[in-house]
Amino acid sequence: MASPERALARVRLDAVRHNCDHLRLLLADGAQLCAVVKADGYGHGGAQCAKAAQDGGAAWIAVATAGEAAELRREGIEGRVLVMGALTAADTRTALDAEADLVVWDHRSLESLPTDGAHRPRVHVKLDTGMGRLGTKDPDEARALIDRADSAPGMELAGLMTHFATADEPGDLHFPAQLERFRAFVGDLGDRAEDLLVHAANSAATFRDRACHFDMVRCGVAIYGLDPFQEDPRPRGLDPALALESYVATVKRFAAGESAGYGRRWTATEPTLIATIPIGYGDGWRRALTNDCDVLVRGRRRPLVGAVSMDNVTVDLGPETDVQEGDPAVLIGAQGEERILCEEVAGRLGTINYEVVCGLGARVTRRHER
Ligand SMILES: Cc1ncc(COP(=O)(O)O)c(C=O)c1O
Numbered sequence: 001m002a003s004p005e006r007a008l009a010r011v012r013l014d015a016v017r018h019n020c021d022h023l024r025l026l027l028a029d030g031a032q033l034c035a036v037v038k039a040d041g042y043g044h045g046g047a048q049c050a051k052a053a054q055d056g057g058a059a060w061i062a063v064a065t066a067g068e069a070a071e072l073r074r075e076g077i078e079g080r081v082l083v084m085g086a087l088t089a090a091d092t093r094t095a096l097d098a099e100a101d102l103v104v105w106d107h108r109s110l111e112s113l114p115t116d117g118a119h120r121p122r123v124h125v126k127l128d129t130g131m132g133r134l135g136t137k138d139p140d141e142a143r144a145l146i147d148r149a150d151s152a153p154g155m156e157l158a159g160l161m162t163h164f165a166t167a168d169e170p171g172d173l174h175f176p177a178q179l180e181r182f183r184a185f186v187g188d189l190g191d192r193a194e195d196l197l198v199h200a201a202n203s204a205a206t207f208r209d210r211a212c213h214f215d216m217v218r219c220g221v222a223i224y225g226l227d228p229f230q231e232d233p234r235p236r237g238l239d240p241a242l243a244l245e246s247y248v249a250t251v252k253r254f255a256a257g258e259s260a261g262y263g264r265r266w267t268a269t270e271p272t273l274i275a276t277i278p279i280g281y282g283d284g285w286r287r288a289l290t291n292d293c294d295v296l297v298r299g300r301r302r303p304l305v306g307a308v309s310m311d312n313v314t315v316d317l318g319p320e321t322d323v324q325e326g327d328p329a330v331l332i333g334a335q336g337e338e339r340i341l342c343e344e345v346a347g348r349l350g351t352i353n354y355e356v357v358c359g360l361g362a363r364v365t366r367r368h369e370r
Contacts, residue, residue: 004247004328007279007364011044013052014370015241019223020056022237023206028213034060034082034199036220038068043357044224044242047075048368053223054079062218066094073098082124082159084218086134096121101158105136110145115154123149124159124197129181130174131165139185146192159197160186164212167205168228175205179212186214204228207236226353230343240342242357243333244364246279248297248325251317260314261306265290273317274305277329282310284360285331289313292348297329298322299336332356 024033035053037046050061050072061077063069064085072081081100092113095102101122104110113121127142128135136142142160149157162182166174182200186193198214203222205212207229225240227233233240254260254268268274277295281287287308294301295315302315317323328335332342342353349356 004245004326005365005367006246007283008245009043009360009364009366010243010245010333011048011366011368012239012241012243013048013368015225015239016044016049016052016223017056018239019225019241020053020058020219023203023217023219023222024057026206026210027217028210030215031213032059032216033057034062034216034218035223036062036084036202036218037072038062038064038084038220039358040068042220042224042226042354043360045366045368047072047077048366049223049241050075050077056223058223060216060218062220063100066091066098066100069098069100070094082218093117103134103161104145104149105134106141107145107148110148110152113155115152120154120156122156122158124161124199125149125157127160127162127182127185129162129185130178131163133163135162139188142185143189146189146196157196159199160189160193161198162200164200164202164205167202167208167212168230170208170229175208179209183211202228221354224357226357227343230346230352232341232343240333242342244279244285244331244360245333246277246329246331248275248323248327248329249278249312250276251321251323251325252276259306261290261312262309263307266306266314270319272319273321273323275302275315275317275323275329277313277315278311279331280309280311280313282361283364284356285313286349286359288349289345293331293345294340295329295331296333296335296338296340297327299338301338301340 035058037050040046041049060080062082083095083100104123105126125145126135128137166172199216201212201217203219206217225238259267290307293304305316306314346353
């Protein structure tokens with residue numbers, strides 16, 4: 001048996017390719033897929049997932065920061081890259097050096113773009129239709145920015161975008177209201193919109209309403225096979241790409257009354273066997289999972305008992321076990337017939353799957369499998 005890894009995130013790139021292919025089949029006629037790989041590909045590995053997404057037909061790659069765009073270029077990612085976030089002057093130069101497209105929403109940032117460099121800035125104007133974060137809320141200002149970017153020498157007006165706040169809340173009325181505001185704005189532009197790449201949808205919106213696909217959708221969470229609605233991703237045709245694994249370092253017998261871990265947060269009520277698994281909150285396995293999650297060992301769910309510590313967790317194997325030291329342990333993913341979804345872990349933590357995968361630490365080895 002191969003020597004186990006202490007803390008391993010196994011990332012199946014074929015799942016990323018599949019998810020991109022699958023998303024493309026859902027798209028309205030002519031719409032392209034932009035794969036969002038910010039925050040190191042939501043913890044899955046940015047450049048590896050960008051490449052897999054391109055192999056799965058993604059025409060664009062998006063990131064949040066200029067540094068992420070530069071990193072993708074260093075890793076050999078070619079093609080169109082969109083930096084979606086706010087940029088300082090230094091960030092702007094980094095993004096332009098990486099030949100990335102930028103987003104603008106005010107005259108100050110537009111006018112400060114260098115137009116004498118090696119690469120002419122390509123800009124996407126962002127209208128805030130109700131996210132209340134980046135973007136101008138004023139349609140007149142957005143139109144003025146479009147005019148200015150279109151006419152400024154040494155600059156290219158590339159796109160027009162917005163971002164939805166509640167696409168993942170089926171039945172809410174804010175999403176259709178945002179969509180309507182954006183549609184009206186695009187409609188008022190008339191023929192001018194023809195030359196622009198118009199984009200709005202994140203993963204949830206892509207599933208929710210084809211009317212928001214426009215020329216491109218920007219999907220992040222779904223390309224990793226995670227469900228934007230925090231449900232089981234599989235009925236939606238998504239294949240979770242990431243599994244989080246460790247191994248059984250020791251197995252020890254506990255008598256009734258003996259406790260495991262800091263603070264004695266769990267005490268055996270009867271004789272049992274406890275496995276120690278060397279992964280903890282130092283790896284991103286959050287302490288809030290203390291006494292509140294399962295770990296798969298030998299194809300069965302075993303309750304995590306006691307406090308999650310920085311480097312270890314303990315699981316209860318029961319009074320009789322065939323588990324042996326060295327056995328693989330799965331914290332997210334499948335083993336035998338059993339599976340623990342990232343969405344289950346997020347639900348226990350009262351958070352979303354995005355935060356679980358983004359929270360996996362640098363100490364977790366990422367292994368990318370074709
Ligand atoms: C502007 C923008 N577009 C698209 C996305 C992708 O969102 P999701 O991961 O929900 O598909 C994000 C991510 O937060 C974003 O900030």
